[in-house]
Amino acid sequence: MSKTNNKLSIIPLGGVGEIGKNMTAYVFGNDIIVVDTGLKFPEEEMLGIDIVIPDITYLIENKNKIRGVFLTHGHEDHIGGLPYFLKHINVPVYATRLTLGLVEGKLREHNLLDVTKLITITPRVGIKAGVFTVTPFLNNHSIPDTVGFAIDTPEGIIVHTGDFKFDFTPVDGQHADMYMLAALGEKGVLAMLSDSTNAERPGFTMSERVVGQTIDDAFRQAERRIILATFASNLHRIQQVFESAEKFGRKVAVVGRSMVNNINVAMELGYLHVVKGTLIDADDINKLPADKVVILSTGSQGEAMSALTRMARATHRKVEIMPGDTVIIASSPIPGNEKYVSRTIDQLFKIGAKVIYQSVSGVHVSGHASQEELKLMLSLVRPKYFVPVHGEYRMLKKHIELAVGTGVDPDNCFIVEIGDQIELQNGKARIGSKVPSGTVLIDGLGVGDVGNIVLRDRKLLSQDGILVVVVTLSKQDGTILSGPDIISRGFVYVRESEQLLEEANKIVTGTLQRMVSENVSEWSSLKTGVREALSRFLYEQTRRRPMILPIIMEV
Amino acid sequence: MSKTNNKLSIIPLGGVGEIGKNMTAYVFGNDIIVVDTGLKFPEEEMLGIDIVIPDITYLIENKNKIRGVFLTHGHEDHIGGLPYFLKHINVPVYATRLTLGLVEGKLREHNLLDVTKLITITPRVGIKAGVFTVTPFLNNHSIPDTVGFAIDTPEGIIVHTGDFKFDFTPVDGQHADMYMLAALGEKGVLAMLSDSTNAERPGFTMSERVVGQTIDDAFRQAERRIILATFASNLHRIQQVFESAEKFGRKVAVVGRSMVNNINVAMELGYLHVVKGTLIDADDINKLPADKVVILSTGSQGEAMSALTRMARATHRKVEIMPGDTVIIASSPIPGNEKYVSRTIDQLFKIGAKVIYQSVSGVHVSGHASQEELKLMLSLVRPKYFVPVHGEYRMLKKHIELAVGTGVDPDNCFIVEIGDQIELQNGKARIGSKVPSGTVLIDGLGVGDVGNIVLRDRKLLSQDGILVVVVTLSKQDGTILSGPDIISRGFVYVRESEQLLEEANKIVTGTLQRMVSENVSEWSSLKTGVREALSRFLYEQTRRRPMILPIIMEV
Structure with a gap:
């Protein structure tokens, strides 16, 4: 070489x-x-x-x-x-x-x-x-x-x-x-x-041990159930939760798909050491006294479908959080997730749980x-x-x-x-x-089948919705055979905006009739004409710019 | 009483x-x-x-x-x-x-x-x-x-x-x-x-004076122009910027609509004290040596249309940031804006500016x-x-x-x-x-004309876009006179998904023909049939659930 x-x-x-x-x-x-x-x-x-x-x-x-x-x-x-x-x-x-x-x-x-x-x-x-x-x-x-x-x-x-x-x-x-x-x-x-x-x-970033001490302190003070949420992959932290549970005589139930999967893999491969009998089935949570249980859960980022979020909203199938329970959120919000995490914390407080979260130092490193x-x-x-x-x-x-x-x-x-x-x-x-x-x-x-144009359209649709304008014209003389029908999604409540949509209808009819009488017959010109007239009218009336999709059929 | x-x-x-x-x-x-x-x-x-x-x-x-x-x-x-x-x-x-x-x-x-x-x-x-x-x-x-x-x-x-x-x-x-x-x-x-x-x-929250000292330090060290962005309403901070400018022999130009407005109101009412001659027109920025200018700007939250964001993207009409300029972002990101602010900071660094931001203590209280x-x-x-x-x-x-x-x-x-x-x-x-x-x-x-249904539709549209399916049926026998035409927005690139849309077309045609042959003639049933068949097909093929809007015209 x-x-x-x-x-x-x-x-x-x-x-x-x-x-x-x-x-x-x-x-x-x-x-x-x-x-x-x-x-x-x-x-x-x-x-x-x-x-x-x-x-x-x-x-x-x-x-x-x-x-x-x-x-x-x-x-x-x-x-x-x-x-x-x-x-x-x-x-x-x-x-x-x-x-x-x-x-x-x-x-x-x-x-x-x-x-x-x-x-x-x-x-x-x-x-x-x-x-x-x-x-x-x-x-x-x-x-x-x-x-x-x-x-x-x-x-x-x-x-x-x-x-x-x-x-x-x-x-x-x-x-x-x-x-x-x-x-x-x-x-x-x-x-x-x-x-x-x-x-x-x-x-210098603190040692993971610090979190173990915080968990220990929280376990010492908890009088009822403990629910602890963290990243499912942080097996060191999960190990420390098991150790605290063993120390304070509590059993551990695991909820949340990724948490269950990771713990299974880690135990199988010997990366997580659990004393026999400590791990219990999530279905058995309610068979034990409240001060004998720890629930290890996903959802430390406030993710919409996660176990902790569902518990906070009281929609989890197996776990209902009770007043006096201790919830430990052992993670920091990833940038962008702050609001979701805050919302979860607020919901937990409203239920009456004691919530330990990032404002407490040592709950995450x-x-x-x-x-x-x-x-x-x-x-x-x-x-x-x-x-x-x-x-x-x-x-x-x-x-x-x-x-x-x-x-x-x-x-x-x-x-x-x-x-x-x-x-x-x-x-x-x-x-x-x-x-x-x-x-x-x-x-x-x-x-890779979604690119800039698709994303731009989604953005437009998300801001002011869409209006579909459908009209059937006669092939022979361009007269309107059916429509215009205007269907809106994500724009305004139809019921509250009937008058606006009626006027919009008249604008479309008028524009089409004028163009046909001027012998405009290419579809693209007709569509552009309708789109521009309607867009101008709606912007004047509402200061919104919904996507407008004119559909002209000829029969 | x-x-x-x-x-x-x-x-x-x-x-x-x-x-x-x-x-x-x-x-x-x-x-x-x-x-x-x-x-x-x-x-x-x-x-x-x-x-x-x-x-x-x-x-x-x-x-x-x-x-x-x-x-x-x-x-x-x-x-x-x-x-x-x-x-x-x-x-x-x-x-x-x-x-x-x-x-x-x-x-x-x-x-x-x-x-x-x-x-x-x-x-x-x-x-x-x-x-x-x-x-x-x-x-x-x-x-x-x-x-x-x-x-x-x-x-x-x-x-x-x-x-x-x-x-x-x-x-x-x-x-x-x-x-x-x-x-x-x-x-x-x-x-x-x-x-x-x-x-x-x-x-105890720190005194606003602390920010004044940080600004002073930054002014002392700056060798070329200084661009300082903060909240347009924080007139105490703006006052301190003027004072630092006067101390270090720099003129101040103001950019950004709300910053200009607030400074005008505050000066008029006597809430901002500016030595005559310190304030210059934004058009005159380039007439002065770089070390004699401060530009006071909006955009400390990374807002898309703000002055600082446009400067960072090199699209501002009046101010072009040069390597060696000092940019001070004198604010904390409001929760949710962190990413926008980070993006602005990155762009400023890429231009070669010296950026002073929240990691420096005392730049905001x-x-x-x-x-x-x-x-x-x-x-x-x-x-x-x-x-x-x-x-x-x-x-x-x-x-x-x-x-x-x-x-x-x-x-x-x-x-x-x-x-x-x-x-x-x-x-x-x-x-x-x-x-x-x-x-x-x-x-x-x-x-108040946008409520839960409109927002739900916008959310749906933003996730997977919309497919409009248009078909004209004969009033007499229900045969398809024109269409089905499928128009998609925010779903997939049409060019890259021609085959998918062709198959979708066949699904719609087949569903309609079958229903008509079974003497189904109410529009709502036909629409539901088309929507369900198409939705199922698209989910199988793409794991996406675009909004589907079937439009059936009768002539």
Whole structure:
């Protein structure tokens, strides 16, 4: 392999300039590996969209070169796009045991489990994939079995941190592998791509243990039932809930589909240790005294259909919250969810529950490194080149400031966009041309069939609704045979606006008659005429601009 | 006036269990006064709605009893509903000078200025209004000339705090009137309604002066132009910007309609003191060296059409932000606006601006009292009954906890809902029956013509769009004369889904032919048949549920 002909290209296909849908390709000659295949939840403007994934056109075009997908951990923003990826590109998937456990359920749903090769990886044990050797190193994060990758390439070693924090008192006793990071640093690291989620946050992220203490305190004070909601994937926190329950003599029932699934997978694989008899069936909640029960639930983000939200609205099938119950919301609202969480809290207070939520410190800690930890990572690894990833622009920028502070040459730091190629050759780095890349919207079964025009129409429809105007004209002389009928949806109450719609009807009739008498006969002109006249009239009368859909039939 | 027959009713018509649209009626016998007539911005689910105001049916039914509207200050959540109120109920409006100055512009826009009696009130000077005597007291808040009211009623004195904080170093030298509050407390206060916005926030809200220091520091370090965005109504902060500009030898240009309006009103009325020559026309910005200019702008919430947002997108007509310019966003994002503000910050960073925003402490302080100030208010006024207002449920609840801590009897604290009557008679309080009340949505010129069905339709349309199916049948034998034509909006790209729509067409044709052959001829059955068959087919194919609008014409 000649170093002079080939170069290493690192291509982020998602996760830069944004939070979510993390995916990075490492390309050298005829070999490509992909790290993470994440999804992202839609922005507010993406009306009706379920999830968002990276555009993988580039990878599909080069699918024969791809040696495997390497997953850092089991969160949706790192594994959620995997089924869509595997439908196009069937390659082995490498991940730690728990991550594979979570991936399996996902692939089963998409009928991909039998056709996919899943390979368990172990920290510190290198995997050959084409010219690359990928060695996982253990990280701390808000889900167990999280790793980063040291990727040995013909150009040098690249450290891909993945999501991380440094938790010196980890709940599962698994420490981040500082020795391996330091050893890599000592050996020499060509470039590092590092998690920027909390780059704006000063200090050091608190240990997950802190949450355990808060849970303990809440359990000590609770006199009736305890309902605790958190992220279904935060198995450390879930472990601590079980431990508190055991300590205070309570049984644990689990509600919410993802919580049930994750706990099953984690117990099966040994990532969650539960004393026999502690876990009870959700149907048995009411058989026990109130002070002997903990209900572990989804819904910490106030999601409309989640278990906690339904309990707060008193529409949950199995759990009715009673005055005096303690509800612990052990998470922070993800930006955009604040209002939903607040609404849930208000409803719970109204029922008479005692609610412990984010205003209480220690009820949640982040899974991502704050500034001091980012500097610790930089100081251990001491990379020559530095690329902040997993963050919006201002976070990436802040992370570079931190890197420069630890000694990285400012000229060796790159803020990149999705699709940019970071080219490394003979120890030099440059930003090359962009590969095909972008965002694919998924709505129901449709992958990529909703684009800007459809979204623009949904936006218009959502603002002022639609008016459909139907009229049948005679083929012979253009006289109106039937209609105009005006049907409105999402515009005004028909009953309260009869007069408005009657006048609108007259406007349409008048416009059509005038145009026909002027010998206008092309449908498109007639439609435009009707649309413009009606739109003007409605705007004058209501200051609204509903979508107007004229339908002219000829018989 | 016999105390035994009549009672005092205090009726919050908005602002309890929510943030915004503050409005409270005080009713005694044949006399009613209204405090504040606020608006609220729509929740996310209220698609297409512009603003939300309280339902004033109760007041309209009793309009002859209403002796006046008293306004606490000039923020939209206290005065924004006034034009809609005055269109139904023409009564005198009492407010301080600045508040009236801001009200005037609003009434002029609605052609109400000439027909409305506006009366200036002065702190400590009582106003007779029926049986009530209303005495304003000076508050600190994020807009000058803010007052609360001591309302003398036949049942006793009620303190209505309005929005407040305690700023011991106020920018305009106007201190909150602690003497009057203490004197009221000493005399005996029957009940207090107090601002709960920050009831969850521990400690004492910082003085507005702190922001002045941060602005000064930023001005000292800025090498090129300074663009500062804040709330257009925060005249204290705007005053401090002018003072910093004068200190550092910069001229100030103002952009953004509301900023220009408010500054004009405030300068005219003497609430903003500007050294001659400091204010320049926005057209002259480019005539001065970059280090001699400050641009004061709207857009601190990332609002789509605001001046700062357009600058960040490089689409502002007059101001182009250059690398090296300093942008100060002197506000906190209102819940729900975080994403818009973040997007603006990212765009500004990309242009190369230095951006100072909320992560820097001291760039914004709240206008509302934190817990220690709420307790200070309670300790000064020492009310017998306590009603927390201006807050969501959990804030009201927290505020009661604080009140009980200062010595209010827990049985004398009431959490009320919109429309509840707090009835006070012979020194006793109880919650009476509800009056007609609720929420009115305003969309364009329509007040209250958009309700649940319209919103539900807008929601449906926004998720999966609409399919209109048009077909003309023969009156004689039900054969299809024309169509079915399927028109879709917001569903899928037609070009990419031709096959799907062709199949849909066949489904409709088949369904109609089958039904006609079975002698089904009522339109409603035909429509339901088409809708159901098509809906089932589309859900199977796409997992989406667009609205389906079958239109059957007979000729």
